[in-house]
Amino acid sequence: MSATFVGMPAFPEAAREALADSQLRYNLAHATGTIRDKRAKVVAEVDDWEDLRVAGAAVKETALRDLERHLVRLEETLTANGATVHWARDAAEANAIVAAIAKDHAAEEVVKVKSMVTQEIGLNEALAEEGIAAWETDLAELIVQLGDDLPSHILVPAIHRNRAEIREIFMSKMAAAGRPAPDDLSDEPAVLAAAAREHLREKFLRAKVGVSGANFAVAESGTLVVVESEGNGRMCLTLPEVLVSVVGIEKVVSRWEELDPLLRLLPRSSTGERMNPYTSTWSGVTPGDGPQEVHVVLLDNGRTRALADEVGRQALRCIRCSACLNVCPVYERTGGHAYGSVYPGPIGAILNPLLKGVGHDDQVDSLPYASSLCGACFEVCPVRIDIPAVLVDQRAQVVDAHRNGVPKPEAAAMKGAAYVFGRSSRLAGLERLTGIGLGLARRVGIAAWTGARDLPDTPKESFRAWWRRTDGGRRKEHGDD
Ligand code: SF4
Numbered sequence: 001m002s003a004t005f006v007g008m009p010a011f012p013e014a015a016r017e018a019l020a021d022s023q024l025r026y027n028l029a030h031a032t033g034t035i036r037d038k039r040a041k042v043v044a045e046v047d048d049w050e051d052l053r054v055a056g057a058a059v060k061e062t063a064l065r066d067l068e069r070h071l072v073r074l075e076e077t078l079t080a081n082g083a084t085v086h087w088a089r090d091a092a093e094a095n096a097i098v099a100a101i102a103k104d105h106a107a108e109e110v111v112k113v114k115s116m117v118t119q120e121i122g123l124n125e126a127l128a129e130e131g132i133a134a135w136e137t138d139l140a141e142l143i144v145q146l147g148d149d150l151p152s153h154i155l156v157p158a159i160h161r162n163r164a165e166i167r168e169i170f171m172s173k174m175a176a177a178g179r180p181a182p183d184d185l186s187d188e189p190a191v192l193a194a195a196a197r198e199h200l201r202e203k204f205l206r207a208k209v210g211v212s213g214a215n216f217a218v219a220e221s222g223t224l225v226v227v228e229s230e231g232n233g234r235m236c237l238t239l240p241e242v243l244v245s246v247v248g249i250e251k252v253v254s255r256w257e258e259l260d261p262l263l264r265l266l267p268r269s270s271t272g273e274r275m276n277p278y279t280s281t282w283s284g285v286t287p288g289d290g291p292q293e294v295h296v297v298l299l300d301n302g303r304t305r306a307l308a309d310e311v312g313r314q315a316l317r318c319i320r321c322s323a324c325l326n327v328c329p330v331y332e333r334t335g336g337h338a339y340g341s342v343y344p345g346p347i348g349a350i351l352n353p354l355l356k357g358v359g360h361d362d363q364v365d366s367l368p369y370a371s372s373l374c375g376a377c378f379e380v381c382p383v384r385i386d387i388p389a390v391l392v393d394q395r396a397q398v399v400d401a402h403r404n405g406v407p408k409p410e411a412a413a414m415k416g417a418a419y420v421f422g423r424s425s426r427l428a429g430l431e432r433l434t435g436i437g438l439g440l441a442r443r444v445g446i447a448a449w450t451g452a453r454d455l456p457d458t459p460k461e462s463f464r465a466w467w468r469r470t471d472g473g474r475r476k477e478h479g480d481d
Contacts, residue, residue: 003150004122008340010366015334024160028335031159032326038272039323039380046268055261057384060317063253064307070219070252071298077222081284083294088246091121094299098123098211098244099130101295105242107132107209111200113226113233114138115213116320117248117299119151119342123211134211135177135203137232139196146173152336152344154322155270160335163187174199200232210240210291214247215319216262220255223283224296227266227276234280243282243291249303250316262319265382269321302355311393312354317383318347324377324387330370339367346377350390358394359401368394431462 008014018024043049063070075085088094102110110127112118112134124134124145136145143158144151147169151157158166167187174181179199185191212233214224224245226233237243253259267276285294307313325331325345336344340363343351349367356364368391377387402408407415420426461469469475 003148004125005150005340005342006122008337008363010362011334011338011340011370012366014338014340015330015370018334018338023162024335025333027160027162028332031156032332035156035272035326039269039326042268042272042274045274046264052261052265053382053384056265056319056382057317059253059258059261060319060383061314063258064250064313064316066254067249067252067307070254071249073219073254074217074222074252075298077219078284078296079222081222082286083222083284083296086295086297088297088299088301090301091126094121094246094297094301095123095126097295097297098246099127099132101242101244102127102132102209103130105208107207107242109133109135109203109207110209110211110244111135111137111203111207111236111240112141112210113212113228113236114141114157115211115246116154116342117213118211118246121246121299121301123246135200135207137200137204137236138228139193139230139232142196142200143169146170146177148173150337151342153325154320154343154345154347155325156322160337163189163192166192170195178202204232204235204239207240209242209244210236212236212243212245214245214251215266216259217247217252218254218256218259219252221283223256223281225259226278226280227263228278228280229271229273229276231278234278237280237282238290240291242293242295244295244297245282246297246299248299248301250307266319266321269319269323269380269382302357305357306351306354309354312350312390314385315347315350315354315387315390317385318351319383320347321382323380323382327376327380329372329374329376334370339370341367346371346387346391347385350387350394353394353398354390358398365398365401368398428464431464 046052078085086097088097108131110132112124114136118124124136127134136142138157140156140158141151143149143161143166147158147161149158149161153159161169164187167185170181170192171185174195177199179202181195181199185195212224212226215227216225217223218225224247226237228234253262263279267273270276282290282294285292303316306316322345324347325336328346331345336348339345339348339352341348341352349370352367353364358365358368371388371391373388373391375388378385381387399411402411420430
């Protein structure tokens with residue numbers, strides 16, 4: 001089983017460690033640069049890209065405004081199609097539902113199509129505790145799982161690994177998980193993909209239960225949609241007898257036609273392709289074709305909390321394309337693990353605090369600050385999520401959440417500044433002490449501040465002293481003609 005993010009340090013600490021890893025920085029710069037260029041080229045081909053963004057944002061925003069009605073409709077249509085719908089308030093409820101279904105079928109293993117939401121709830125780990133092995137079938141997810149690693153990118157979870165590292169993982173770990181890697185395995189991408197395919201095939205053919213997420217859910221027809229590149233998703237959705245789909249409640253859209261802008265925006269923004277290779281849709285049970293038992297778990301896990309946040313609710317429009325990660329200067333240098341979540345990068349910096357709430361956990365509270373606010377994430381977001389605006393609002397919420405506790409050094413410094421600036425005589429007194437104060441600060445070390453910033457030298461003379469000496473510049477300076 002892959003590891004979990006539980007207990008990760010706050011972003012500044014994790015980022016410092018990541019920045020010291022030059023191999024990681026090289027891998028990331030290379031991979032994000034390549035995807036960025038591909039995306040820019042295919043987006044430039046679309047004349048009405050901006051109109052498409054507006055349309056995509058409108059579809060998701062409209063769905064969120066009337067979420068309850070769409071979800072009730074989705075339950076009705078799915079049920080009419082022969083699926084069983086479950087509602088889960090949080091991760092524990094969702095995991096218990098999936099484990100119970102697997103146990104009902106005496107399944108000791110399940111195959112999974114890559115799914116952010118099942119990672120969010122820690123499904124693999126929860127199933128492992130029940131004695132059920134969950135096998136990831138997406139290539140990058142398989143690399144992460146075999147390496148007992150953590151995903152670091154929404155689209156390319158193993159982006160922090162290069163091909164030599166992947167070969168090493170396959171050689172050392174595949175045998176313990178099933179079919180071993182061939183002895184002559186090279187680090188050519190096609191050879192590595194072929195080894196993964198062989199390894200996974202026996203699992204696909206054996207598993208009774210498949211587990212998926214969904215990119216979208218259409219309320220009017222009770223249809224779930226998964227888009228993917230490798231075909232492993234289609235195998236998970238069609239081969240097992242039982243299918244369990246765990247779906248965040250924000251994935252619902254009202255009508256089938258509304259998928260049009262979303263399915264055009266997603267592949268260009270994520271993989272830099274005009275169209276993704278596989279789009280699978282399923283609507284309950286069809287006798288003699290595909291899984292004969294279909295369960296859909298509709299998951300909240302903080303989404304209604306996010307929905308109630310007037311500024312932050314737009315984050316629920318996210319279609320998980322990962323474009324914001326690939327342009328983020330902070331993500332490119334620190335990688336995804338530093339964010340301590342399955343949702344890294346700019347979207348993770350707002351989504352995690354929105355889902356979990358601020359003021360309880362230093363790691364979560366550090367995330368809205370993990371940004372330079374350069375705005376590149378908003379520029380590329382296909383559904384026009386104003387991430388910088390949400391970041392600023394989230395920062396204010398973090399500050400507010402700590403107002404009644406022990407003030408942080410920054411808050412204490414701001415209070416002191418307010419006191420000093422409140423009266424000119426106090427400011428004059430401080431000016432006389434500024435040199436001493438900064439000298440002292442250098443000696444005692446205000447490492448949290450100066451670790452990432454320069455502490456400027458103080459001028460030899462304050463502005464007030466200069467004004468007094470020169471009468472505001474009317475008297476000539478010493479040495480002037
Ligand atoms: S926030 Fe926008 S750019 Fe980032 S992953 Fe979501 S949809 Fe893509």
